[in-house]
Amino acid sequence: MKKGLLFVVSGPSGTGKGTVCGEFVRRTEISLSVSMTTRKPRPGETDGKDYYFVSEELFLKTVSNDGFLEYAKVYDHYYGTPKAPVTTKLAAGTDVLLEIDTQGALDVRREWPEGIFVYILPPSMRELRRRIEGRGTESREAIDLRLGESLKEMERIDQYDYCVINARAQEAADSLTAILRAEHARVGHDIHETIRAYKEEIRCYTHPSI
Amino acid sequence: MKKGLLFVVSGPSGTGKGTVCGEFVRRTEISLSVSMTTRKPRPGETDGKDYYFVSEELFLKTVSNDGFLEYAKVYDHYYGTPKAPVTTKLAAGTDVLLEIDTQGALDVRREWPEGIFVYILPPSMRELRRRIEGRGTESREAIDLRLGESLKEMERIDQYDYCVINARAQEAADSLTAILRAEHARVGHDIHETIRAYKEEIRCYTHPSI
Numbered sequence: 565m566k567k568g569l570l571f572v573v574s575g576p577s578g579t580g581k582g583t584v585c586g587e588f589v590r591r592t593e594i595s596l597s598v599s600m601t602t603r604k605p606r607p608g609e610t611d612g613k614d615y616y617f618v619s620e621e622l623f624l625k626t627v628s629n630d631g632f633l634e635y636a637k638v639y640d641h642y643y644g645t646p647k648a649p650v651t652t653k654l655a656a657g658t659d660v661l662l663e664i665d666t667q668g669a670l671d672v673r674r675e676w677p678e679g680i681f682v683y684i685l686p687p688s689m690r691e692l693r694r695r696i697e698g699r700g701t702e703s704r705e706a707i708d709l710r711l712g713e714s715l716k717e718m719e720r721i722d723q724y725d726y727c728v729i730n731a732r733a734q735e736a737a738d739s740l741t742a743i744l745r746a747e748h749a750r751v752g753h754d755i756h757e758t759i760r761a762y763k764e765e766i767r768c769y770t771h772p773s774i
Numbered sequence: 775m776k777k778g779l780l781f782v783v784s785g786p787s788g789t790g791k792g793t794v795c796g797e798f799v800r801r802t803e804i805s806l807s808v809s810m811t812t813r814k815p816r817p818g819e820t821d822g823k824d825y826y827f828v829s830e831e832l833f834l835k836t837v838s839n840d841g842f843l844e845y846a847k848v849y850d851h852y853y854g855t856p857k858a859p860v861t862t863k864l865a866a867g868t869d870v871l872l873e874i875d876t877q878g879a880l881d882v883r884r885e886w887p888e889g890i891f892v893y894i895l896p897p898s899m900r901e902l903r904r905r906i907e908g909r910g911t912e913s914r915e916a917i918d919l920r921l922g923e924s925l926k927e928m929e930r931i932d933q934y935d936y937c938v939i940n941a942r943a944q945e946a947a948d949s950l951t952a953i954l955r956a957e958h959a960r961v962g963h964d965i966h967e968t969i970r971a972y973k974e975e976i977r978c979y980t981h982p983s984i
Contacts, residue, residue, distance in 0.1 A: 685972075715976065726959045727960075742959075746953040751893070766922075
């Protein structure tokens with residue numbers, strides 16, 4: 565059986581990768597991985613959908629059992645990608661999507677080098693600023709700091725396979741869909757099985773023009 | 775300026791790659807390369823569209839000037855892909871499509887390793903036979919021989935980047951289109967120019983919220 569593809573998407577905060585990934589999930593059969601966290605659910609968040617909300621004790625036990633593809637502590641809370649559901653789905657032939665930060669992506673790359681790593685860029689820094697300002701939740705100083713961090717993060721882009729510029733979410737989702745389709749057409753180890761089957765087929769039919 | 779991509783498509787005779795490539799050309803902006811040959815035009819063939827029909831003298835002069843990306847003698851006639859129009863278009867940012875045989879493709883790969891190499895497979899050997907029989911131009915013995923050669927040729931498929939199965943021409947053309955789009959999103963040497971431009975942009979705007 566053909567294994568699923570692990571698809572990892574990162575990009576600076578405010579670049580709209582959540583919207584793009586949502587549209588990508590709707591159009592394809594890819595399964596979005598649900599992260600585990602020790603922070604409390606916010607109003608409207610559902611356990612098992614937005615996150616698996618767990619105790620710090622359970623999280624750290626999972627860490628010590630090597631149960632994460634990647635994890636990190638952000639301020640006071642842990643966030644991580646549980647390994648088991650991902651590897652189970654991939655083995656069953658289902659593609660899996662992770663939407664994680666650059667550090668997480670590089671950790672996953674070490675564990676799963678055959679993954680497909682996609683970086684989403686804003687069309688310009690001015691537009692990225694406009695989008696963050698549009699949220700209205702941060703001071704100008706905080707935004708400046710965030711943009712500086714985004715630029716530093718972008719320097720790691722050459723560790724990704726693909727880069728998609730999100731000018732319009734629909735078109736960026738088109739690109740992700742094209743990348744997934746193309747990657748499924750990649751010549752891999754399984755190609756020789758196909759050729760062997762073709763040879764077998766030719767040997768099998770006794771009356772050649774049936 | 776971003777260079778165009780060189781897209782090379784091969785596949786066994788009868789697999790329908792001509793139809794698939796025709797549809798692919800209609801949907802995208804890719805430019806189909808016209809081969810040069812010393813054979814005479816058949817009724818309905820146009821010089822400069824189907825082939826460049828040239829004398830053996832001119833062909834061999836082009837060979838000695840290293841003017842072909844690949845060429846071969848098939849029975850009594852020479853066929854080749856002229857290098858100049860391809861490299862000119864690629865330099866101008868136009869994608870170029872070559873529809874050539876396996877040997878030609880491997881020659882091109884040596885000259886242009888960054889090309890995208892796609893192999894088109896029939897859905898089954900039985901279907902390939904059916905398609906060749908449908909032409910009604912060959913004896914059963916000739917068809918058997920041809921299928922055997924196709925199988926031998928297929929063993930070189932792992933020198934290609936992608937493999938597309940042509941069950942329906944429209945879907946195979948969808949796959950070629952997706953591969954082209956994905957390849958344009960590949961992280962390449964030019965990505966750092968983009969990031970540099972983003973940095974420059976941030977440095978340039980003096981009033982950050984304009």
